[in-house]
Amino acid sequence: MxxxxxxxxxxxxxxxxxxxxxxxxxxxxxxxxxxxxxxxxxxxxxxxxxxxxxxxxxxxxxxxxxxxxxxxxxxxxxxxSPGLDRPLRNEADYKRFLGRLARISSYEPVEGRRHWTGRLVSVEDGVVNLDLEHENGAPARIPLSKIAHGRLEVEFPRAEGRGRASGHRING
CATH class of the missing domain: 3.30.300.70 (RimP-like superfamily, N-terminal)
Known part of the structure; x- marks a missing residue:
């Protein structure tokens, strides 16, 4: 074979x-x-x-x-297991992990960008809506058909009283 x-x-x-x-x-x-x-x-x-x-x-x-x-x-x-930073492969994955932080890359520019990191807000009509928490403006709207790679980001809760960060993230 x-x-x-x-x-x-x-x-x-x-x-x-x-x-x-x-x-x-x-x-x-x-x-x-x-x-x-x-x-x-x-x-x-x-x-x-x-x-x-x-x-x-x-x-x-x-x-x-x-x-x-x-x-x-x-x-x-x-x-x-796929790990904490598991890949997001299809619409069901994006829906399953709504509310989680994700990193997405597209095959071609969408709204002038190819890379985003933000919170999964919704998936509607074949489009992933991503809240770009630390950027002002509307959520990113990325068509599933243009997504090359999607992956969950690992988040660690902030220790109370230790700094101003709302959480920690490991980029891998």
């Missing part, structure tokens, strides 16, 4: 395994390396995914991959 066929076969298996548990397959990476393939699954569920959940997905995926054998060489399987 070619690279794309291998990825498609693994994605079908991963979709079956995660959907059967009520989990979401956030992303899948299959990379050929000198000593075989590296297969990475990023899995989540409503309320957050735990280590036991990830282990059970890993065990079932490994068993099925060994039987169905879509990879023509040895492979390393990694199953993890």
């Amino acid at each position: 070619g690279g794309e066929e291998v990825t498609d076969a693994i994605r079908k298996i991963a979709d079956r395994v995660t959907a059967g548990r009520g989990y979401e397959l956030v992303d899948l990476e299959v990379k050929r390396e000198p000593r075989g393939h590296r297969v990475r699954l990023f899995v989540d569920k409503e309320g957050g995914i735990g280590l036991d959940d990830l282990q059970s997905v890993s065990e079932e995926m490994s068993a099925i991959l060994d039987v169905e054998d879509p990879v023509d060489s040895s492979y390393t399987l990694e199953v993890s």
